[in-house]
Amino acid sequence: MSTSNQQALIIIDVQNAMFDPSDPVYQGEALLHKIQGLITKARSNHIPIFYVQHEERDGTPLERGSQGWLIHPSISPQETDVIIHKKTPDSFYETKLRQELVQRDISEVILAGIQTEICVDTTCRAARSQGYQVTLVKDTHSTWDSNDLTADQIIQHHNNVLQWFASLKNADEVTFGNIEAR
Incomplete structure (x- = not known):
């Protein structure tokens, strides 16, 4: 792995179907708003x-x-963004994600999206x-409620578990370069 400090924002599966009014993702509007803030700050820092x-x-x-497969229009990609198509839960498996990250000398990935x-x-x-x-x-x-847990419980549980694999930050604590995303 490179010793560079290049960052990339990766937004996972924020697609129209996830916001179906009959069964929308938990706190979907708040999720979109916070992701929009991350995107704005990433763009302003050329991330x-x-x-x-x-x-x-x-x-x-x-x-x-x-229509459900399309990326949600409130966070639409721009021409310079990279779209990765996947068929499994792993965004790296049989996709071009790793190749694209290596090509840009990325060493830090900042993750947001669906399904927890x-x-x-x-x-x-x-x-x-x-x-x-x-x-x-x-x-x-x-995510969504399961038979056994609420969406909030699932999110909190995974935040606890994933601290072994990632630094955890709220959206307002994430920095791109020297500027915080709000």
């Missing part, structure tokens, strides 16, 4: 932004090319295993 976009089989809400206990957790662990310095933005990842 690369990566959008990870999950794809599922035909006929599902995340079918490639469907699946794609966010898996990508956090994979990034650490591949030698990246990882920051998990603990108030900018979300």
Whole structure:
């Protein structure tokens, strides 16, 4: 791993289907607002932004090319951003993410997105295993209630567990260069 201190913001699976009014992700509007703040500060500091976009089989809400599969319009990528397509919870597995990070000499990844206990957790662990310095933005990842736990309990539990793999910060504590994201 490089000794550079280059950062990248990685936004995982913030796609239209996650905000379906019949079963929206927990605190979705607050999540979008905080991610928008991270994006604004990253852009102002010329930090690369990566959008990870999950794809599922035909006929599902995340079918490639469907309205649900699209990245949420409130955080739309710009031409200079990188979009990574994946089919598993691991944003690195059989994708071009690692290649794109290496090409930009990235050593620190800052993670936000959906779904806490699946794609966010898996990508956090994979990034650490591949030698990246990882920051998990603990108030900018979300999920849904399960049969046993509320979404809030799942988020808190994963923030506790993932501290072994990442530095945990709230969105207002994240810095890109010398400027804090608010």
